[in-house]
Amino acid sequence: MATVNWGLTAPRFTETDQEQETEGLSQEELELARRDCHGQPVSSNPSAERMAECITAMNRALEEIPEEKKQACVAAMAQCPAQCNDEEKRNFLWRVEFDPEKAAKRMVKYWEWRRELFGEDRCFAPMNRGGTLRSENKALQYSLLYVLPATDKTGRPIILMDPSQIKMHLYSEEQMVSQLAHLQMQ
Numbered sequence: 001m002a003t004v005n006w007g008l009t010a011p012r013f014t015e016t017d018q019e020q021e022t023e024g025l026s027q028e029e030l031e032l033a034r035r036d037c038h039g040q041p042v043s044s045n046p047s048a049e050r051m052a053e054c055i056t057a058m059n060r061a062l063e064e065i066p067e068e069k070k071q072a073c074v075a076a077m078a079q080c081p082a083q084c085n086d087e088e089k090r091n092f093l094w095r096v097e098f099d100p101e102k103a104a105k106r107m108v109k110y111w112e113w114r115r116e117l118f119g120e121d122r123c124f125a126p127m128n129r130g131g132t133l134r135s136e137n138k139a140l141q142y143s144l145l146y147v148l149p150a151t152d153k154t155g156r157p158i159i160l161m162d163p164s165q166i167k168m169h170l171y172s173e174e175q176m177v178s179q180l181a182h183l184q185m186q
Contacts, residue, residue: 017149033151035094046098054093055086057100058107065108072111072123079124117174 022030046054062070077084089103092110096102115123148158 021149021151050098051090051093054098054100054103055089058089058093058103061101061104062107065104070108070111072115073108076111076114076124080126083124083126 025033062073067074073084084107089107092103092107093100096106111123117123118125148160150158152158
């Protein structure tokens with residue numbers, strides 16, 4: 001049996017590339033692509049009134065969750081309100097097809113996960129290299145994961161993992177997971 005040597009490489013996707021990629025798209029097309037990238041239904045578009053009702057119901061559902069189960073979420077609302085505003089709540093609602101109770105539970109789990117992954121000192125910082133990812137710079141520098149300059153047929157970004165860049169002696173498994181989390185939240 002013949003041995004095949006192969007490798008994976010990909011160009012870096014810059015902000016200029018992003019601008020060129022989205023330049024010809026309408027606002028509606030950009031919104032549809034964003035929804036699809038975030039796992040949100042693209043066919044359903046609730047009215048502003050319906051969305052406001054869902055956010056109000058989600059806020060009530062958040063209040064009903066016992067304090068001991070939502071400590072990270074409560075801390076996030078106090079320490080980084082811009083990451084817990086109505087726009088962010090819309091994202092949670094889209095994910096669960098506008099079920100306010102499920103969205104509230106998902107938001108609470110999300111903040112618990114961020115606290116577990118990034119620790120108390122960084123979980124409320126923005127998801128960027130200066131915030132939550134400041135200790136992941138080694139992992140990011142070696143670019144284990146790439147966002148390719150192309151998308152699939154529905155506009156979702158394609159993420160490539162380059163196993164040749166795994167350098168466990170330079171960064172931890174947690175830092176690699178953090179890098180993936182960062183890419184998914186862009």
